[in-house]
Amino acid sequence: MQDFDAIVIGAGAAGLFCAGVAAQRGLSVLLIDHSAKLAEKIRISGGGRCNFTNRELDPATPQQHFIGQNPHFCRSALARYTPGDFIELVRRHGIPHHEKHKGQLFCDRSAEDIIEMLVAECGGGASGGSVLRWMACAVKAVRHSDAGYEVDTDNGLARARQLVVATGALSIPKIGATDFGFRLAKQFGLRLVEPRPGLVPLTFDGAGWAPFAGLAGLALPVRVSTGSGKARTAFLEDLLFTHRGLSGPAILQISSYWQEGTPIAVDLAPGTDLAGLLAQAKQSGSRKKAINELTAWMPSRLAEAWSANDPALQRPIVEAPDKALSSLAQRIARWELTPNGSEGYRKAEVTVGGVDTRDLSSQTMEARAQPGLFFIGEVVDVTGWLGGYNFQWAWASAHACGQALQPANRAL
Structure with missing residues (x-):
């Protein structure tokens, strides 16, 4: 010994x-x-x-x-x-x-x-x-x-x-x-x-995720949050779409605070008054579709995913109902979704x-x-x-x- x-x-x-x-x-x-x-x-x-x-x-x-x-x-x-x-x-x-x-x-x-x-x-x-x-x-x-x-x-x-x-x-x-x-x-x-x-990518499935499943490799700055009241935590970082869900610094950070079965909220255009900008585009008489207006503030593939299933957004923005534009802005500013899990310890830092x-x-x-x-x-x-x-x-x-x-x- x-x-x-x-x-x-x-x-x-x-x-x-x-x-x-x-x-x-x-x-x-x-x-x-x-x-x-x-x-x-x-x-x-x-x-x-x-x-x-x-x-x-x-x-x-x-x-x-x-x-x-x-x-x-x-x-x-x-x-x-x-x-x-x-x-x-x-x-x-x-x-x-x-x-x-x-x-x-x-x-x-x-x-x-x-x-x-x-x-x-x-x-x-x-x-x-x-x-x-x-x-x-x-x-x-x-x-x-x-x-x-x-x-x-x-x-x-x-x-x-x-x-x-x-x-x-x-x-x-x-x-x-x-x-x-x-x-x-x-x-x-x-x-x-x-x-x-902790510090791990989050995974998603179900019908709500289907429009975004093909966006792997797309990245953009976001504000992501989870929790409620004084326990609410948020990070302003980059988000990355993966084949199974979401990653990037924003998601890794929030994953340590996320509790299983609870949602996260993602602002896809942080610091942007999207509702005001869309309303301004409509008032200007723009003949662009809403999807094309969105590409000024987010990647085109993501804009397509957001507007693909909404007929009101497939026509020129000047013809889009105010309610549809307001709803779109709200959903982009607070995209709420619930992970079905994470990539686990194999990917956790x-x-x-x-x-x-x-x-x-x-x-x-x-x-x-x-x-x-x-x-x-x-x-x-x-x-x-x-x-x-x-x-x-x-x-x-x-x-x-x-x-x-x-x-x-x-x-x-």
Whole structure:
């Protein structure tokens, strides 16, 4: 049996970063992952360039960018390790990067640069710590005793007074996602918030969807919303029609808030007084059909889908009844439709839900009733918006945990 100050299960974004932070503080760390490849989710993110953080994150009001049973839980970690801190680390490693829109930062070259940086950080520092990696190494069992946590693996037994669970969650099973972290939480008596796919395309069927089923590949800016009253949430982003439904940033964002069986509302011409513009076109005496007038504000294929089954809209707009034009504008501004589901975990970028934050310290990520056991990253019930927020949660929660871990003679 080999002994370490800490064992980290999961060599993704959170696990790698936590191991590096702890090693640079002088701790001996064992990092275990069942996959032969490091950080596959980093590698495929952002089209292969890794949207590694977001400048617009405001740690003073994390509920603006994160959801969960307690959105405020993430405030402490995010305030102590900010996007600026991670950007400075990226700069120190000489990684060229750029900002797209809405504060999103990407690598210029490849997501591989971030992975190599995290590996380099695991090399330890002046304090003499180190990270040993066991890769393509399955964890068979985890036990706890007065001596600490004993982990039974393909490479044999390992023991540490502290165990960090950074296993991720259920999204994208083809790159190795499992429920292992959730099972460990249950084993040690922690509660779970029911997981579901997040940042995921939504699917539709039925007669109401039929006119739009052939629009795959069409994209346009929209305002999409769901919920009611104070719980109503909206995003102004691009929407993409797919063969099975809707995707694009607008839909991925709203999917994390959407509840099964409830509708979403889409404004296909946001910021446009469509009713007034159609009325103005009619008053001008235009002989164009309503469908042709619509193409000034939306793609022609979408305009055709909206007007194809309405005879009143097949004639010149000057002859179209005012009621038909008003109804058309209202339906375009509030296209309400109910998804029959989503593309599921295979297409979901994140998992909503996870380890209940009531059972964790927001300062250290340690389980309140199970000393020495920590949960970080996606396995926790903290889910960010699209655009680098989830990676920033990985870095911040990992840093909080890595700073809290102690050498064996001081642990527990």
